[in-house]
Amino acid sequence: MADDPMPDRPSPTGLASPRVRVGLLAAFLLAFDLVLLASVPGPTTALVGSHPTAVAVVVAVAFALSERLVFHIEARNEAVSYSPSDLPLALGLLALSPVAFVGARLAGAAAGMVLWRRPPLFKFAFNLSVFTAESLIAVVLFRSVVAAGSAVTLATWALLSGAMLVGLVTAGALIAVAISFFEGDVVARVRKELTHSYIFYLPGAVLASSTVVPFLIEPWLGLLFLLPAPLVWLVLRSHGALMHRYSDLTDIHEFSRQVGRSTELEEIADTAVRQIADHLRAGTVALTVWDVEGTAVHSCYGNRDALHALPTGPKDPEWADALVATAPLMIQDGDPDGPLQRRLVAAGLGQAIIVPLGDHAGLLGALLVANRHGAVETFTDDDRDRLRPITNQLVVALRKGQLHLQIQHEATHDRLTRLPNRAYFEAWAEQMLEIETERSHAVLMIDLDRFKEVNDTLGHHGGDLLLLQVTDRLLASVASGDMTSRFGGDEFAIFVPGAGEAEASVLAEIVSTAIERPFQLGEATVAVAASIGIAVAPHHGSNCETLLRRADLAMYDAKRRHERSTVYRDDLEGRDSARLTMLADLREALATTSLEVHFQPKIDLRTREISGVEALARWTHPVHGAVSPADFIPLAEQSGLIYELTQQVLDQALAAVRHWSDLGLRIGVAVNLSPQSLIDERLPRMIAASLERARVAPGHLTLEITESTMIGDARRTLRVLESLDQLGVRISVDDFGTGYSSLVNLRHLPISELKIDRSFVADMVLGRSDAVIVKSTIDLGHNLGLTVVAEGVETAEVQDLLRSLGCDLAQGFGLCRPLPLAKLDAWLETSRTFSRTAESGSGAGPSLRPVRHWTAPVAGPDRSG
Ligand code: C2E
Ligand code: CA
Ligand code: CA
Numbered sequence: 001m002a003d004d005p006m007p008d009r010p011s012p013t014g015l016a017s018p019r020v021r022v023g024l025l026a027a028f029l030l031a032f033d034l035v036l037l038a039s040v041p042g043p044t045t046a047l048v049g050s051h052p053t054a055v056a057v058v059v060a061v062a063f064a065l066s067e068r069l070v071f072h073i074e075a076r077n078e079a080v081s082y083s084p085s086d087l088p089l090a091l092g093l094l095a096l097s098p099v100a101f102v103g104a105r106l107a108g109a110a111a112g113m114v115l116w117r118r119p120p121l122f123k124f125a126f127n128l129s130v131f132t133a134e135s136l137i138a139v140v141l142f143r144s145v146v147a148a149g150s151a152v153t154l155a156t157w158a159l160l161s162g163a164m165l166v167g168l169v170t171a172g173a174l175i176a177v178a179i180s181f182f183e184g185d186v187v188a189r190v191r192k193e194l195t196h197s198y199i200f201y202l203p204g205a206v207l208a209s210s211t212v213v214p215f216l217i218e219p220w221l222g223l224l225f226l227l228p229a230p231l232v233w234l235v236l237r238s239h240g241a242l243m244h245r246y247s248d249l250t251d252i253h254e255f256s257r258q259v260g261r262s263t264e265l266e267e268i269a270d271t272a273v274r275q276i277a278d279h280l281r282a283g284t285v286a287l288t289v290w291d292v293e294g295t296a297v298h299s300c301y302g303n304r305d306a307l308h309a310l311p312t313g314p315k316d317p318e319w320a321d322a323l324v325a326t327a328p329l330m331i332q333d334g335d336p337d338g339p340l341q342r343r344l345v346a347a348g349l350g351q352a353i354i355v356p357l358g359d360h361a362g363l364l365g366a367l368l369v370a371n372r373h374g375a376v377e378t379f380t381d382d383d384r385d386r387l388r389p390i391t392n393q394l395v396v397a398l399r400k401g402q403l404h405l406q407i408q409h410e411a412t413h414d415r416l417t418r419l420p421n422r423a424y425f426e427a428w429a430e431q432m433l434e435i436e437t438e439r440s441h442a443v444l445m446i447d448l449d450r451f452k453e454v455n456d457t458l459g460h461h462g463g464d465l466l467l468l469q470v471t472d473r474l475l476a477s478v479a480s481g482d483m484t485s486r487f488g489g490d491e492f493a494i495f496v497p498g499a500g501e502a503e504a505s506v507l508a509e510i511v512s513t514a515i516e517r518p519f520q521l522g523e524a525t526v527a528v529a530a531s532i533g534i535a536v537a538p539h540h541g542s543n544c545e546t547l548l549r550r551a552d553l554a555m556y557d558a559k560r561r562h563e564r565s566t567v568y569r570d571d572l573e574g575r576d577s578a579r580l581t582m583l584a585d586l587r588e589a590l591a592t593t594s595l596e597v598h599f600q601p602k603i604d605l606r607t608r609e610i611s612g613v614e615a616l617a618r619w620t621h622p623v624h625g626a627v628s629p630a631d632f633i634p635l636a637e638q639s640g641l642i643y644e645l646t647q648q649v650l651d652q653a654l655a656a657v658r659h660w661s662d663l664g665l666r667i668g669v670a671v672n673l674s675p676q677s678l679i680d681e682r683l684p685r686m687i688a689a690s691l692e693r694a695r696v697a698p699g700h701l702t703l704e705i706t707e708s709t710m711i712g713d714a715r716r717t718l719r720v721l722e723s724l725d726q727l728g729v730r731i732s733v734d735d736f737g738t739g740y741s742s743l744v745n746l747r748h749l750p751i752s753e754l755k756i757d758r759s760f761v762a763d764m765v766l767g768r769s770d771a772v773i774v775k776s777t778i779d780l781g782h783n784l785g786l787t788v789v790a791e792g793v794e795t796a797e798v799q800d801l802l803r804s805l806g807c808d809l810a811q812g813f814g815l816c817r818p819l820p821l822a823k824l825d826a827w828l829e830t831s832r833t834f835s836r837t838a839e840s841g842s843g844a845g846p847s848l849r850p851v852r853h854w855t856a857p858v859a860g861p862d863r864s865g
Contacts, residue, residue, distance in 0.1 A: 018181035019122045025178060026122070029129035036136040040098045041143050047094050048152055048216055055095045060108035062088035067112025086208035089138065089164055094152070094216055098139045105135045126178060130171050138167030157213040164205040169194065172201070182373075251279050252389050259397040263404035265289055268397050269299035276369060276390060277301045280383055283371030284349060286310055289357070289398055290365055292406045297365075305347040306368055309340075314363045318343060323363060328355040328384045328391065344370070353384050355391045357398065364398050367391060414486040416464055417471040422493075425485035429495045429544040432483075433537055436497065442504035443544075444494040445533040445551035446474070446511060447559065451490035453675055453706075454526055457717065465521045466528070473514040477507065493548065501536050501567050508532040508565035527738075531558040532565035540568045560631060583639055585621060586632055590644045595619050597652040598818035602670070602789055602811045605803045610828075612668035612702065614811065615653035616818045617645065633674065642674045647686060654694035654701065656821050661696070665828070670702035670732060678705060679716045684723040691727075698728030702753065706734050718749070725750035732789070737773060747784055754781040758792020758812070765797050775805050782806070 037043070046052055066085035088108070092101040109131045113124055142163035146156060176193040180186035255275045259268050273285040284302035288310040291297060300307050311319035318339040322329055331341060331352045344352055352370035356363060369387065372379045412424035420428070432441060448470065455463035467490065474484050474492060483495040494511075496504060515530045533555025535547045550568040553576050558566040566572075589595055599613040619627045636642040653669040660667045677683050691698055703724060724731060732753035733746065737760050756777050763770045774790065781788040790802050793812030802810055819827060 021181045022126050022178050023122050025174070025181075026126040026129040029126075029133050029174070033129065033132045033136055036133070036140050037098075037102070040136065040140050041147075042097070043099045044097045046097045046100070047143070047146060047150070052096060052100055055091070056100050056104045059088045059092040059096060059101070060104040060111070062091070063105055063108025064112035064115065067109060068116045086164065086168075086204040087211060089135070089167075090160060090205075090208040090212040092135070093139055093142055093160060093163065094156075094212060098136075098143060101139060102132060102135050105131055130174050133174065134167040134171035136167075137170050138163040141166055152213060152216050157209050160209040160213065161205045164209065165201055168201045168205060248279075248386055248389075251275075252393060255279065255390055256393040256397070259394060260400075263401055265291055265297045265398065265401040265405060266299070268394075268401045269297055272367075272394050272397070273299045273301040276367070276387070276394075279390060280353075280369055280379070280387060281373055282369045282379075283373050284369070286368045288365045289401075290314060290363075292402055292409065302371060303348060306349060306370060307347075309343045309347040309349060309352075309368060311366050319366065322354050323356045323358075323366065325356055328353050328387050330379065330381070330384050351378050353379055353387060355387060357391060357395050359395050359399065361399070364395060364402070367394070414488075417467055417486050419471060419484055419486045419492075422485060422487045425483060425487075425493055425495065426544050426548075428483050429547075432495065432497055433542060433544060433547075437538075439498045440500045440539065441537045442496040442499035442501070442507075443535050443537070443547040443551045444496065444504060444508055444511070444565075445535075445548065445555040446492040446494070447531050447533075447555050448490035448515070449529045449531060449559065451528065454521075454528065456675065456679060458521060458524060458526070462521045462524070462526075466519055466526065469519050469521075470515060470528075473517075474511060477510045477514050493551070499536070501534065501539075504534045504536060505565060505567065508534060512564040530564070531555050533558055533568065534565060535568040560634070562630075579635070582621070582624075582627070582632070583635055586619070586635055587639075587641060589619055589621075590641060590648065593648055595645065595648050596820060597649050597656070598820050599653075599656065599669070599824050600811060600818035601816045601824075602809045603815050605799070605807055605810050610667060611809055612670060612700075613656075613824070614670040614672075614704070614818075615649055615656070616672070617649050618818075618820075637674050637676055642676055643680060643682070643686075646671070646673060646677055646683075647690070650687065650690045651693070654690055654696045657696045657700050658694045659821070661700075666700075668700040668702060668730075670704050672704045672734065675706060678720050681716065681720060683720055684727055687724065687729065688727055691729075699730070702730040702732050704732045704734040704755065706738075721750055737777060751786065753787045753789060755789040755791050755811075756807075761790045761792045761798060761802070761812075762794065764801055765795070771801065771805075774802070774807075778805050778807050 046055075063085055066088065069084055088104075092104055096104060106128055110124075110128060113119060113127065119127065142159060145159055150156075172193045173190050176189040177186060180189045183189075255272075258271045258275055262268050262271065269287050269289055273287050276282065277285045282302070284300075284306045286300040286306035286309070287298070288307075289297045289299075290313065294313070296313070298307055298310065311323060314323065316323070322340060331344060331354060340354075344350070349368075349370040351372070352368055355367040355369075357365045357367055369379070372383070412421060413419065414421050429441075429443070448466075451463065451466065454466050458466075467486070470490075470492070471484075471486070474494070478484055478494055478496075481497055483497075485493045485495075487493055494507070496507060499507070511532060512530055515528060519526045519528065533551040533553065535541060535551035535554060537547055540550050541547045550572070553572040554566040554568040557572055557575070558564065596618040597615045598618050599615055601610045602612050602614060603609070604611045617629055617633070619629075619632050621627050633642075633645075636645045650671050653671050657667065657669050673683075687701070687703075691701060721731065730753060731749075731751045732755055733751055734755045735757040736754050737757045754777065756774055760770045760773050760777075764774055765771070778788045787808045789809040789811060790798075790807050791811045793799050793802065793810040794814040796814065798812075799810055799814060816827065
């Protein structure tokens with residue numbers, strides 16, 4: 001029996017080097033051997049027998065052969081190499097002189113190792129010194145009690161067995177010490193050697209002496225014992241194989257237990273390489289795993305250069321063949337030098353087993369196992385097969401790790417944009433605020449304007465595309481240390497470490513500019529804007545919650561005031577609660593129908609007739625006085641009060657038409673509709689009922705809808721629009737130019753009027769570009785057969801320009817402010833410059849035709865201006 005698990009792999013040099021230490025141990029043993037040899041009684045006399053030369057040859061050959069007949073039992077940290085060397089040991093002890101015996105032992109073992117095992121020199125020397133010690137210990141013990149020439153008896157047998165056992169166990173312990181130079185744990189190893197190996201040493205020794213002793217008494221008796229010997233040998237062998245299998249199973253179990261402990265990919269990989277190195281007694285194990293995002297996680301045991309031999313990704317061309325393999329592949333040193341082999345050699349690796357790690361769901365990574373050490377220094381097919389159940393377990397564990405990573409990512413990130421979500425943002429920001437209390441930090445809350453309209457008109461897909469592009473632009477605007485997050489919907493937040501108000505405002509400007517560039521969403525070009533609220537720590541709050549709430553208030557303020565960004569101010573806090581009271585008050589106003597409507601004329605630029613009026617809601621708050629529609633309309637929209645509001649405005653507007661009609665004046669009215677109303681399928685019935693109640697022909701009602709509500713293929717909007725069209729009311733596109741600039745989409749819609757937004761009209765005389773926009777809009781509108789209205793006409797200059805450009809109608813403070821019904825009647829009356837013309841067909845009275853004075857601004861109690 002011989003143990004032989006000398007690892008052979010690159011190690012530190014000098015005294016720390018395990019090789020040097022093994023060499024020193026061998027030298028020490030050599031000295032010890034010489035002392036033993038000197039103290040052996042009767043060194044040149046054999047105990048029994050004749051023909052010492054022939055016996056010596058037999059013993060030497062048997063020792064040599066036993067190097068060949070080694071079979072290995074390897075478990076995790078155990079490598080027992082069993083060989084039938086006990087027989088020549090027993091024979092030599094009895095039938096050779098101690099000197100001849102040790103000589104035969106050395107010669108045989110040396111020849112056997114050279115012929116079949118070729119260990120490195122240090123190991124060769126060490127093994128020989130151990131074998132010598134083993135033989136000498138046995139021989140000294142044996143010969144100390146059994147004198148040369150004494151008869152072979154039962155006592156001889158027992159003493160022989162005992163002496164052999166001591167020699168074998170000592171050798172085992174010495175080898176355990178040598179292994180510990182490489183792998184550590186000297187005490188545990190020696191203890192294990194002494195407690196676990198009796199299963200081999202004791203029966204081995206007893207069996208050998210039982211065979212040899214009777215043989216020497218009476219040669220034919222030896223035959224009797226020779227019969228059970230192979231049997232016992234076989235039993236031991238199969239026991240070894242069983243132990244082998246059993247230890248493999250426990251290894252696999254242990255492996256899945258160890259790697260199953262963690263759900264972190266890195267940890268799984270680290271555990272796996274260590275376990276696999278142990279299991280296969282490999283000096284080098286390297287592993288690469290690709291996570292969900294495709295980022296590689298590496299882990300390595302032993303030679304770190306092995307990492308360079310790993311595939312760089314699932315598509316690494318040099319690994320292409322290996323990665324599609326369904327089983328572990330053995331790459332031999334001697335293989336023709338393919339690219340993969342070259343990489344292995346460059347990494348200082350010879351023979352290796354490589355394993356693609358994958359399952360039905362795809363490739364996860366790859367494993368490389370190299371530098372076999374232990375009794376056998378190259379991997380066998382058996383090793384390769386033993387790797388399989390382990391890697392199967394590994395794949396399961398890695399999948400679990402991936403899934404965990406994915407779940408973790410999903411719990412902290414937004415699915416669509418992959419940005420961190422609110423929870424992650426808050427945790428991150430909170431930490432930042434806690435650690436860096438010295439500096440100021442800014443929080444930006446960003447809300448897109450008109451996102452809901454994009455969603456409603458272009459569908460969710462369009463909305464998603466927009467959000468993705470917005471995300472790209474946000475990320476391109478921020479610095480790498482900033483935290484950008486999507487809170488949901490069209491709400492984003494940015495945490496800027498170390499920023500004060502000034503830096504945050506600059507960033508807000510950059511972000512706004514980036515977002516205001518048009519977006520291309522498939523066919524449609526979309527213009528959106530952002531409202532940004534800023535709060536700065538520690539001035540506006542020292543915790544994340546307060547900062548976010550205050551940035552949110554600032555953001556709403558920016559939205560309300562149509563500004564790009566607002567920095568939080570203390571009075572905003574009060575406004576928020578004011579907003580809630582305001583909502584209750586608005587509800588009350590609607591319940592008591594105390595909302596008023598003012599009317600602003602639209603005038604024909606060519607004939608100078610009043611073509612109609614626009615109804616504008618007015619609300620006088622009992623405490624705060626006049627509230628701007630820019631404040632209460634959004635409030636109504638957000639709180640679901642808009643349906644009720646529209647109905648009341650509509651009723652008052654149609655009542656006015658009825659009133660003028662009764663006076664014999666034919667004036668149509670325009671009512672504004674919020675985007676929400678257009679997807680409200682109750683709307684057409686409500687309007688029809690209103691028209692009927694007021695006894696007004698549908699042709700006298702124009703519905704103003706914003707341009708952005710109209711494009712795209714939102715089916716509901718189209719359905720509502722079509723039923724309104726069937727009703728016979730006119731539809732006008734309001735604020736034209738501020739939303740989507742795709743007139744093409746308008747062509748398919750039942751509209752009859754375009755209102756150019758006042759932002760273009762007001763600056764027309766100043767900037768050429770606005771005039772060009774107005775001009776081309778007028779032309780395009782006309783090409784589509786639409787009436788074109790310019791709103792926000794404040795000066796005679798603008799009005800003249802519009803006329804020269806061919807614009808049909810104009811509306812604005814320069815013509816007439818919005819007025820309450822009575823005031824408008826008075827204005828109509830005092831103008832006195834109407835000519836009454838009978839109109840045919842419409843059933844309405846004559847139209848009013850202001851001839852001269854209509855351009856004079858009329859001072860009216862317009863509360864909105
Ligand atoms: P709008 O539909 O564009 O209405 C025209 C706005 O322009 C009115 O503001 C009007 O007072 C103002 N305006 C008219 N001429 C001029 C001018 O020469 N210069 C300037 N600077 N402004 C002029 P108002 O009444 O404050 O209404 C603001 C917005 O509130 C309206 O814009 C409309 O979108 C909304 N709104 C008003 N009434 C209603 C309503 O009953 N229902 C809905 N859904 N929205 C309404
Ligand atoms: Ca309007
Ligand atoms: Ca408008």
